[in-house]
Amino acid sequence: MAGSTLHDGLTPLNEASVQKSDDAHGYYTLGDKLVDPVAPVGPIAERWTTRKFENRLVNPANRRKLDVIIVGTGLAGGAAAATLGEAGYNVKSFCYQDSPRRAHSIAAQGGINAAKNYKEDGDSTFRLFYDTVKGGDYRSRESNVYRLAEVSANIIDQCVAQGVPFARDYGGLLDNRSFGGVQVSRTFYARGQTGQQLLIGAYQAMERQVAAGTVEQFTRHEMLELVVVDGKARGIIARDMVTGEIETHLADVVVLATGGYGNVFFLSTNAMGSNVTAAWRAHRKGAYMANPCYTQIHPTCIPVSGDHQSKLTLMSESLRNDGRIWVPKKKEDCDKDPRDIPEEDRDYYLERIYPSFGNLVPRDIASRQAKNMCDEGRGVGPMVGDFRRGVYLDFTDAIKRYGKAGVEEKYDNLFDMYERITGENPYEVPMRIYPAVHYVMGGLWVDYHLQSNIPGLFVSGEANFSDHGANRLGASALMQGLADGYFVLPNTIRDYLADGPFEKIDESHEAVVEAKRSVQERIDRFLSIDGTRSADSYHKELGNIMWEYCGMERTEEGLRKAIDLIRELKADFWSNLKVLGSADTLNQSLEKAGRVADFIELGELMCIDALNRRESCGGHFRAESQTDDGEALRHDDEFAYVAAWEWGGDSLEGGQPVLHKEDLIYTAIEMKQRSYK
Amino acid sequence: MNLTLKIWRQDGPDDTGGIHTYEVSGISQDMSFLEMLDVLNEQLNEKGEEPVAFDSDCREGICGMCSLMINGEAHGPEVTTTCQLHMRSFSDGDTITIEPWRAEPFPVIKDLVVDRSAFDRIIQSGGFVSANTGSAPEANAAPVPRDKAMRAFNVATCIGCGACVAACPNGSASLFLGAKITHLGELPQGQPERWTRVVDMVGQHDHEGFGGCTNIGECAAACPKEIPLDVISQLNKDLRTALKNGH
Numbered sequence: 001m002a003g004s005t006l007h008d009g010l011t012p013l014n015e016a017s018v019q020k021s022d023d024a025h026g027y028y029t030l031g032d033k034l035v036d037p038v039a040p041v042g043p044i045a046e047r048w049t050t051r052k053f054e055n056r057l058v059n060p061a062n063r064r065k066l067d068v069i070i071v072g073t074g075l076a077g078g079a080a081a082a083t084l085g086e087a088g089y090n091v092k093s094f095c096y097q098d099s100p101r102r103a104h105s106i107a108a109q110g111g112i113n114a115a116k117n118y119k120e121d122g123d124s125t126f127r128l129f130y131d132t133v134k135g136g137d138y139r140s141r142e143s144n145v146y147r148l149a150e151v152s153a154n155i156i157d158q159c160v161a162q163g164v165p166f167a168r169d170y171g172g173l174l175d176n177r178s179f180g181g182v183q184v185s186r187t188f189y190a191r192g193q194t195g196q197q198l199l200i201g202a203y204q205a206m207e208r209q210v211a212a213g214t215v216e217q218f219t220r221h222e223m224l225e226l227v228v229v230d231g232k233a234r235g236i237i238a239r240d241m242v243t244g245e246i247e248t249h250l251a252d253v254v255v256l257a258t259g260g261y262g263n264v265f266f267l268s269t270n271a272m273g274s275n276v277t278a279a280w281r282a283h284r285k286g287a288y289m290a291n292p293c294y295t296q297i298h299p300t301c302i303p304v305s306g307d308h309q310s311k312l313t314l315m316s317e318s319l320r321n322d323g324r325i326w327v328p329k330k331k332e333d334c335d336k337d338p339r340d341i342p343e344e345d346r347d348y349y350l351e352r353i354y355p356s357f358g359n360l361v362p363r364d365i366a367s368r369q370a371k372n373m374c375d376e377g378r379g380v381g382p383m384v385g386d387f388r389r390g391v392y393l394d395f396t397d398a399i400k401r402y403g404k405a406g407v408e409e410k411y412d413n414l415f416d417m418y419e420r421i422t423g424e425n426p427y428e429v430p431m432r433i434y435p436a437v438h439y440v441m442g443g444l445w446v447d448y449h450l451q452s453n454i455p456g457l458f459v460s461g462e463a464n465f466s467d468h469g470a471n472r473l474g475a476s477a478l479m480q481g482l483a484d485g486y487f488v489l490p491n492t493i494r495d496y497l498a499d500g501p502f503e504k505i506d507e508s509h510e511a512v513v514e515a516k517r518s519v520q521e522r523i524d525r526f527l528s529i530d531g532t533r534s535a536d537s538y539h540k541e542l543g544n545i546m547w548e549y550c551g552m553e554r555t556e557e558g559l560r561k562a563i564d565l566i567r568e569l570k571a572d573f574w575s576n577l578k579v580l581g582s583a584d585t586l587n588q589s590l591e592k593a594g595r596v597a598d599f600i601e602l603g604e605l606m607c608i609d610a611l612n613r614r615e616s617c618g619g620h621f622r623a624e625s626q627t628d629d630g631e632a633l634r635h636d637d638e639f640a641y642v643a644a645w646e647w648g649g650d651s652l653e654g655g656q657p658v659l660h661k662e663d664l665i666y667t668a669i670e671m672k673q674r675s676y677k
Numbered sequence: 678m679n680l681t682l683k684i685w686r687q688d689g690p691d692d693t694g695g696i697h698t699y700e701v702s703g704i705s706q707d708m709s710f711l712e713m714l715d716v717l718n719e720q721l722n723e724k725g726e727e728p729v730a731f732d733s734d735c736r737e738g739i740c741g742m743c744s745l746m747i748n749g750e751a752h753g754p755e756v757t758t759t760c761q762l763h764m765r766s767f768s769d770g771d772t773i774t775i776e777p778w779r780a781e782p783f784p785v786i787k788d789l790v791v792d793r794s795a796f797d798r799i800i801q802s803g804g805f806v807s808a809n810t811g812s813a814p815e816a817n818a819a820p821v822p823r824d825k826a827m828r829a830f831n832v833a834t835c836i837g838c839g840a841c842v843a844a845c846p847n848g849s850a851s852l853f854l855g856a857k858i859t860h861l862g863e864l865p866q867g868q869p870e871r872w873t874r875v876v877d878m879v880g881q882h883d884h885e886g887f888g889g890c891t892n893i894g895e896c897a898a899a900c901p902k903e904i905p906l907d908v909i910s911q912l913n914k915d916l917r918t919a920l921k922n923g924h
């Protein structure tokens with residue numbers, strides 16, 4: 001009975017799930033069900049207010065004696081460091097770049113949502129909450145999402161106060177636009193550089209605290225291990241990437257704000273250094289990894305041009321408003337100049353298959369169909385391997401309609417960026433686009449307080465799992481990062497720290513020594529394998545496997561094959577890797593080796609998670625679960641749960657991950673199938 | 678394309694360093710400059726030579742991490758970041774010289790990687806608005822005229838890459854400084870600390886060992902974000918006003 005998993009005072013609207021199929025049988029063991037121990041009760045609109053009041057206080061004199069470690073300086077980590085520093089705690093902040101200002105959040109283009117209702121177009125906290133839960137295909141937690149919608153308006157106030165130069169209208173008031181299929185205008189933006197401006201705001205607030213002495217910043221430092229003492233997170237082991245020194249940093253509480261793991265696919269829109277190491281090391285120390293298979297794939301990226309490619313660049317989705325998407329009808333035409341292909345030989349496939357939505361179908365559908373066209377051999381652009389990975393995004397009609405100047409005004413900098421990367425002028429030759437991995441909805445499991453199942457370990461931003469479900473709507477990741485950092489963590493960490501002062505531990509503690517030793521041994525091992533292949537080459541191979549079998553479309557057979565391939569790759573990695581140089585200087589090959597080792601293990605878990613989930617929802621499309629006309633088919637009766645995976649040992653030694661299910665019970669919102677037709 | 682690369686190699690901060698020559702082949706026009714270096718590094722690794730260390734992260738022109746002097750020009754021949762420079766800007770058979778940013782306040786860490794933490798310390802000295810979290814007024818309470826908002830935005834796009842310093846014969850960071858002073862100085866939120874900010878930031882700039890500005894303009898010419906030279910006038914004007922009023 002659904003109600004039995006809930007606290008008193010709430011009436012569930014849906015039943016708890018009962019899984020009947022089990023494709024992943026033999027790859028995992030089933031653990032106990034999981035419940036969020038601090039899930040709030042009562043009317044949804046009052047849950048966060050009540051909780052803030054209930055959370056205990058720490059008096060200002062005591063705050064100075066409490067130490068907080070924050071790994072990551074993106075929107076989630078930077079905002080948290082600034083806020084907790086300002087509150088008077090002793091904060092240590094870590095990032096692997098040379099400056100906190102360079103965290104991957106800097107690259108976000110489109111904008112940040114907030115339920116301000118400045119346009120009086122019917123927006124409200126509840127509507128933002130509703131859109132986000134629905135957009136996530138009902139695989140996120142309603143209490144967390146409601147809180148996100150609730151604090152969204154404060155985020156804009158905070159950022160404006162810091163001097164973030166948002167777009168403004170002629171009267172000098174803030175401007176909004178609409179985004180990602182939403183019917184209200186709630187997205188705040190700073191031209192195409194919203195992430196940059198928000199991050200600079202958080203960074204400057206954090207640097208102010210550095211000057212005030214409450215935050216100490218450690219740049220070019222990589223966290224390589226979590227220190228757990230008596231079941232509680234008490235610190236990290238980090239490598240100074242310049243001197244190679246392995247350092248121990250102890251604290252009363254540890255926050256991971258280390259971003260997403262999309263780079264497991266090798267090619268993605270993520271920054272080169274984005275990695276899973278911090279989260280994965282915590283996972284191996286007992287933290288659960290939730291919904292790892294949920295990947296967001298963005299349809300409008302600049303395609304791969306050759307084997308050399310190191311990353312992919314996103315082009316704003318707004319281009320689909322005016323561009324028409326097509327591929328040649330005949331394979332023979334694929335290497336022709338597109339301008340020489342007559343109208344009747346072009347297949348405007350989205351307009352053909354989805355006559356009512358046309359080129360504006362949702363992200364997952366647009367992506368999947370582009371892949372289908374290329375798989376059929378009708379892709380365009382250069383051959384990469386034995387494939388052409390691209391479809392045309394054609395502005396000829398738009399140029400006819402608005403003139404070149406009209407198109408220029410709307411999209412100019414995007415057209416320039418495209419030309420710089422591809423060397424082709426998109427005003428003359430149709431653009432080519434292809435889907436790319438962009439964001440991950442999975443991450444470490446957290447409760448309502450953003451605390452993982454390891455007490456004292458908090459996780460925020462893209463690194464946690466709770467707010468986006470199976471699919472993230474545009475402009476909501478920035479919102480979540482800042483909500484977590486400025487408004488949620490400062491309240492929930494305070495409640496945890498009110499239990500302090502905690503017993504002091506020192507570096508000679510057995511758990512610390514052990515953590516440090518394991519880091520050292522791992523580094524020594526990388527340097528001593530002395531094989532023939534670079535870490536990069538393994539990363540690329542892993543990426544190919546993941547994209548092929550755990551990318552836009554997944555099948556039972558493909559996922560089984562991927563797991564076998566990854567296990568072979570893992571065995572080879574540990575016997576044939578080649579890392580030159582030494583451990584006591586800057587050594588980028590060594591850094592990569594550590595990250596790739598973790599990506600390989602994560603990739604295996606992603607495939608097992610995807611195999612287990614025999615349903616299609618959001619960014620997870622299982623070919624076995626689709627409607628007659630090819631749409632994604634969810635199975636709420638079986639899969640309305642969070643899959644929280646416990647580390648069960650290395651698979652090469654017979655270990656198996658343990659699956660804990662947390663039922664997703666809705667009390668304020670009714671589950672519905674999404675329909676695109 | 679086949680290329681000859683003359684690359685600055687330096688083992689560590691205390692090493693003297695020097696130029697090494699490498700031949701690299703199989704370079705396609707579509708590669709970015711950094712992807713070309715990736716190819717070189719794969720080849721070096723295979724030969725058992727340690728790869729060349731260089732900085733990059735976003736490879737999208739926005740994080741400010743990449744930083745190479747290419748044939749004596751900061752970020753190379755085009756007005757963009759190194760990661761957005763593509764090999765079609767070069768020709769088959771070219772010889773390309775690659776060095777790290779050269780400026781005393783940016784010491785070399787290894788090969789092409791330098792330490793730019795001086796920029797963080799300049800921001801710490803006043804490059805912020807003191808707005809405590811949770812107490813911010815309603816965002817639309819203080820409208821910002823559109824021209825001011827535009828100007829603030831245009832200069833707030835500085836990515837902190839340091840190309841301006843590397844390009845300046847004086848090793849001055851005035852463009853970087855001017856961009857921040859102008860960004861915050863244009864907005865109502867930046868007014869309360871406007872005068873102390875400029876004095877403190879210029880003080881820190883000089884303390885770090887950056888040189889003075891003599892209006893040569895190489896900075897603005899090299900800046901991938903096209904920060905205009907007039908932010909330096911704004912900087913000087915604010916500094917004069919502040920000093921005159923005893924800040």
Ligand SMILES: Cc1cc2nc3c(=O)[nH]c(=O)nc-3n(C[C@H](O)[C@H](O)[C@H](O)COP(=O)(O)OP(=O)(O)OC[C@H]3O[C@@H](n4cnc5c(N)ncnc54)[C@H](O)[C@@H]3O)c2cc1C
Nearest residue numbers: 072073074075076096105110111223259461462475477478
């Ligand atoms: C091209 C692009 C465009 C996007 N556009 C939008 C948009 O318009 N709107 C939107 O809402 N979202 C957008 N997103 C998504 C959004 O930018 C990210 O999800 C979000 O910024 C993540 O923030 P974060 O703070 O969680 O992590 P990040 O910003 O990724 O920060 C991670 C931090 O962790 C540090 N770190 C990681 N591992 C370690 C380690 N082991 N040791 C030490 N430090 C470590 C890094 O140094 C960094 O400081 C976009 C994403 C991309 C790729």
Ligand code: SF4
Nearest residue numbers: 835836838839841900
């Ligand atoms: S002013 Fe221009 S060159 Fe200087 S740091 Fe900023 S973006 Fe780089």
Ligand code: FES
Nearest residue numbers: 734736741743760
């Ligand atoms: S790598 Fe980020 S700007 Fe070049």
